[in-house]
Amino acid sequence: MLDLQELSLNIPDTAKPRVVIVGGGFGGTNLAKKLSDKYFQVVLFDRQNYHGFWPLLYQVATAGLEPDAIAEPLRKMFDEDYKDFHFRPVRVTHVDPATKMISTLVGDLSYDYLIIATGTKTNYFGNEQIKHFSFPLKRLPDALNLRSQLFQSFEQANMTKSESVRQSLLNIVIVGAGPTGVELAGSLAEMRKHVLPGDYPGMDFSRMNIYLVEGLERVLPPMSPKASRKTQENLEKLGIIIKLKTFVETYDGEVVTFKGGEQIQTRTLIWAAGVMGATIEGLPETTVEKGRYLVNEYNQIQGFADIFAIGDIALMKTEKYPKGHPGVAQPAIQQGIHLAKNLKRIQKGEVLKPFEYFDKGSLAIVGRSKAVADLPGNLHLSGFVAWVAWLFVHIYYLIGFRNKLVVLSNWIYRFFTYESGTRIIIRPFYRKEDKVAEEFMRKQAE
Amino acid sequence: MLDLQELSLNIPDTAKPRVVIVGGGFGGTNLAKKLSDKYFQVVLFDRQNYHGFWPLLYQVATAGLEPDAIAEPLRKMFDEDYKDFHFRPVRVTHVDPATKMISTLVGDLSYDYLIIATGTKTNYFGNEQIKHFSFPLKRLPDALNLRSQLFQSFEQANMTKSESVRQSLLNIVIVGAGPTGVELAGSLAEMRKHVLPGDYPGMDFSRMNIYLVEGLERVLPPMSPKASRKTQENLEKLGIIIKLKTFVETYDGEVVTFKGGEQIQTRTLIWAAGVMGATIEGLPETTVEKGRYLVNEYNQIQGFADIFAIGDIALMKTEKYPKGHPGVAQPAIQQGIHLAKNLKRIQKGEVLKPFEYFDKGSLAIVGRSKAVADLPGNLHLSGFVAWVAWLFVHIYYLIGFRNKLVVLSNWIYRFFTYESGTRIIIRPFYRKEDKVAEEFMRKQAE
Numbered sequence: 001m002l003d004l005q006e007l008s009l010n011i012p013d014t015a016k017p018r019v020v021i022v023g024g025g026f027g028g029t030n031l032a033k034k035l036s037d038k039y040f041q042v043v044l045f046d047r048q049n050y051h052g053f054w055p056l057l058y059q060v061a062t063a064g065l066e067p068d069a070i071a072e073p074l075r076k077m078f079d080e081d082y083k084d085f086h087f088r089p090v091r092v093t094h095v096d097p098a099t100k101m102i103s104t105l106v107g108d109l110s111y112d113y114l115i116i117a118t119g120t121k122t123n124y125f126g127n128e129q130i131k132h133f134s135f136p137l138k139r140l141p142d143a144l145n146l147r148s149q150l151f152q153s154f155e156q157a158n159m160t161k162s163e164s165v166r167q168s169l170l171n172i173v174i175v176g177a178g179p180t181g182v183e184l185a186g187s188l189a190e191m192r193k194h195v196l197p198g199d200y201p202g203m204d205f206s207r208m209n210i211y212l213v214e215g216l217e218r219v220l221p222p223m224s225p226k227a228s229r230k231t232q233e234n235l236e237k238l239g240i241i242i243k244l245k246t247f248v249e250t251y252d253g254e255v256v257t258f259k260g261g262e263q264i265q266t267r268t269l270i271w272a273a274g275v276m277g278a279t280i281e282g283l284p285e286t287t288v289e290k291g292r293y294l295v296n297e298y299n300q301i302q303g304f305a306d307i308f309a310i311g312d313i314a315l316m317k318t319e320k321y322p323k324g325h326p327g328v329a330q331p332a333i334q335q336g337i338h339l340a341k342n343l344k345r346i347q348k349g350e351v352l353k354p355f356e357y358f359d360k361g362s363l364a365i366v367g368r369s370k371a372v373a374d375l376p377g378n379l380h381l382s383g384f385v386a387w388v389a390w391l392f393v394h395i396y397y398l399i400g401f402r403n404k405l406v407v408l409s410n411w412i413y414r415f416f417t418y419e420s421g422t423r424i425i426i427r428p429f430y431r432k433e434d435k436v437a438e439e440f441m442r443k444q445a446e
Numbered sequence: 447m448l449d450l451q452e453l454s455l456n457i458p459d460t461a462k463p464r465v466v467i468v469g470g471g472f473g474g475t476n477l478a479k480k481l482s483d484k485y486f487q488v489v490l491f492d493r494q495n496y497h498g499f500w501p502l503l504y505q506v507a508t509a510g511l512e513p514d515a516i517a518e519p520l521r522k523m524f525d526e527d528y529k530d531f532h533f534r535p536v537r538v539t540h541v542d543p544a545t546k547m548i549s550t551l552v553g554d555l556s557y558d559y560l561i562i563a564t565g566t567k568t569n570y571f572g573n574e575q576i577k578h579f580s581f582p583l584k585r586l587p588d589a590l591n592l593r594s595q596l597f598q599s600f601e602q603a604n605m606t607k608s609e610s611v612r613q614s615l616l617n618i619v620i621v622g623a624g625p626t627g628v629e630l631a632g633s634l635a636e637m638r639k640h641v642l643p644g645d646y647p648g649m650d651f652s653r654m655n656i657y658l659v660e661g662l663e664r665v666l667p668p669m670s671p672k673a674s675r676k677t678q679e680n681l682e683k684l685g686i687i688i689k690l691k692t693f694v695e696t697y698d699g700e701v702v703t704f705k706g707g708e709q710i711q712t713r714t715l716i717w718a719a720g721v722m723g724a725t726i727e728g729l730p731e732t733t734v735e736k737g738r739y740l741v742n743e744y745n746q747i748q749g750f751a752d753i754f755a756i757g758d759i760a761l762m763k764t765e766k767y768p769k770g771h772p773g774v775a776q777p778a779i780q781q782g783i784h785l786a787k788n789l790k791r792i793q794k795g796e797v798l799k800p801f802e803y804f805d806k807g808s809l810a811i812v813g814r815s816k817a818v819a820d821l822p823g824n825l826h827l828s829g830f831v832a833w834v835a836w837l838f839v840h841i842y843y844l845i846g847f848r849n850k851l852v853v854l855s856n857w858i859y860r861f862f863t864y865e866s867g868t869r870i871i872i873r874p875f876y877r878k879e880d881k882v883a884e885e886f887m888r889k890q891a892e
Contacts, residue, residue, distance in 0.1 A: 007605045066512040075645040198525040
């Protein structure tokens with residue numbers, strides 16, 4: 001039987017400086033795309049073999065888009081003009097700055113420049129029970145898993161004799177009112193209004209409750225108060241129950257208990273309450289603050305000239321952004337492109353240029369044809385105009401002709417029909433705790 | 447914790463005769479669509495919540511199409527004009543003709559007319575080892591599973607130190623040269639030629655072997671000898687190694703042994719060698735022959751006036767088809783539509799009309815732009831013309847505007863670019879035996 005010992009990285013030796021990039025997100029891919037193989041050998045690591053457009057993940061979870069429409073195979077992105085580019089789908093487990101080596105699951109590799117672009121992962125704030133029972137929405141399998149959970153819950157609600165069980169199946173609790181939570185809530189509300197009554201004529205979906213729970217005092221905390229107000233209005237128009245300044249104490253898979261004691265029966269708790277940096281072992285603890293690597297204006301990790309961090313994992317404190325840049329795609333993209341130029345400058349013995357973030361504004365969608373936008377210069381958009389802006393910005397950034405086409409056709413279709421296309425259960429497994437589901441699936445498969 | 451006891455079918459009582467349909471395939475859905483709720487209450491059971499266009503399953507396995515492009519939610523197919531239609535995603539476990547009741551995982555239900563349209567499942571001919579280690583290609587999860595397996599094998603082949611391990615990862619063995627096996631082989635050969643060398647510049651894909659193994663003396667046994675000859679020519683042009691009159695003895699996940707002793711090292715054995723009827727417990731054994739229900743010209747199961755079988759699960763022996771109709775979509779579709787009319791005739795006290803199969807011909811695709819077709823009146827097509835015919839027939843039969851659009855755009859795109867779009871690994875689990883994969887995934891997830 002093949003075992004890990006029989007695998008190795010198989011990276012060809014090179015006379016060129018080797019740039020090792022950990023993470024195939026917006027930062028890592030934009031950096032790699034700009035690194036000419038005339039100057040560098042580029043090695044990219046990612047656990048997944050695809051680059052995803054995660055701002056649309058909630059669309060996959062609510063069956064608006066195919067999973068493949070928002071993801072692009074990394075090898076496809078780099079397959080032609082990148083002669084000395086090497087992708088490996090393995091996890092980087094350790095960094096040794098002294099020997100300039102990284103360790104992976106299948107062997108070690110030396111680097112001349114190391115760029116950490118690992119981004120963030122879901123933060124459960126140490127609550128193992130929540131981690132165990134809740135549904136995260138951070139990666140593609142999460143979205144597929146949640147999609148199955150939602151539609152299986154509706155099917156079960158349609159078949160239960162117990163009113164209380166039905167109610168707990170129809171209560172959806174979303175924790176975290178950031179863009180993910182807000183967009184998911186809006187999308188679920190549209191589904192409740194336009195899709196589900198047609199699918200389940202016998203069921204009363206006025207009993208389906210969508211709770212949006214936020215610890216801070218307003219929705220979309222990262223955006224402007226104006227945008228938050230507009231968004232809350234829109235969410236409430238859609239019938240979403242918003243609970244601000246509310247924290248989750250526990251969740252056992254059936255009942256969520258909030259600090260203060262209030263409880264809600266729900267079989268589906270979606271955890272969008274926070275993320276944390278996905279740091280790598282081996283660098284001094286002093287380089288990490290709040291789970292992010294402290295970097296200077298050149299994205300160099302504190303104390304290192306040849307190790308960089310970009311994107312969400314990098315904490316660059318500037319006058320304008322004392323707490324670092326917002327955790328969205330733009331800083332990662334811009335830092336990736338900027339760092340590519342700086343690495344070239346190092347090779348040419350030129351002085352590095354400091355990174356400056358160009359804020360293109362931020363957008364969030366609420367339901368089918370409403371959105372909010374904060375634009376540079378304190379400009380605010382909302383409603384249909386903002387939605388159209390959102391639509392084009394997102395399609396523009398979607399990677400690959402095919403994806404753009406698929407997504408666009410889906411959008412057009414859905415906009416005119418209210419129809420959400422892909423309500424297909426392809427989850428092959430259930431949470432271990434879900435006895436009924438487990439037994440059910442086992443027997444289905446017999 | 448919710449358990450099965452708390453679920454029930456919740457089918458409303460009715461004064462109309464109740465038609466219970468088991469299976470949401472071509473037969474079941476076409477029947478249900480034609481049954482007016484003026485005369486009948488219709489209850490449809492299927493384990494999955496979607497109807498699939500399985501002739502294109504191989505496209506999903508080879509990353510040509512999104513899974514959602516070839517499947518349609520059953521509730522979506524029946525959500526508007528079907529007032530007294532009820533879908534339940536549960537398995538029917540037993541039939542009791544005496545009391546006219548069926549049993550399901552979540553309760554019993556009486557029927558006035560029972561239609562068994564359960565189709566077929568993969569037939570391993572009792573070989574548990576093959577069932578355990580091989581990859582079937584019968585349902586959507588199979589295709590996703592195979593897709594992940596293929597691309598994970600390429601990644602592993604790209605990272606192994608051992609030449610023999612690499613070779614076993616690059617040997618793909620397809621057992622069964624029916625349409626599924628042939629179309630899959632052709633599609634893999636196209637991928638080997640046009641996609642993989644770009645994805646894995648370091649790898650020598652002349653070493654990737656695609657074996658197509660068939661027990662009978664020609665490929666595409668169900669089609670005409672002429673089509674078989676043409677197909678074999680095309681397959682050989684594509685560099686596929688064809689082994690006729692060859693039977694698999696054993697497969698342990700690493701080595702396949704054929705009757706006669708020949709062995710091939712392979713990590714991927716695709717089992718497309720046969721199907722068997724998915725019968726339901728409770729009917730007399732005398733009604734079953736070779737795993738199919740013996741039916742008369744009205745699709746009534748031998749000895750019953752109110753129990754019918756249609757599609758692959760029905761064995762209707764006629765002069766023209768002494769062994770029953772071919773196991774393709776057309777007989778199922780035509781029998782479903784025909785039976786709908788007969789059920790109405792029964793209600794109106796009219797005499798039943800016998801079913802007559804109208805053969806529209808059969809098609810199979812080989813690679814990117816070649817196909818073969820047997821048409822009525824001994825007409826044969828092959829090459830590009832047949833491929834175009836194949837293309838339009840399949841798109842025409844694809845269900846739903848959105849799917850047609852997605853599939854069409856994919857086809858156009860792929861035809862002009864050779865690019866196969868969705869090479870994304872979304873398999874959340876591995877075969878238990880696959881130690882390396884298991885360990886690998888566990889560590890990746892850490």
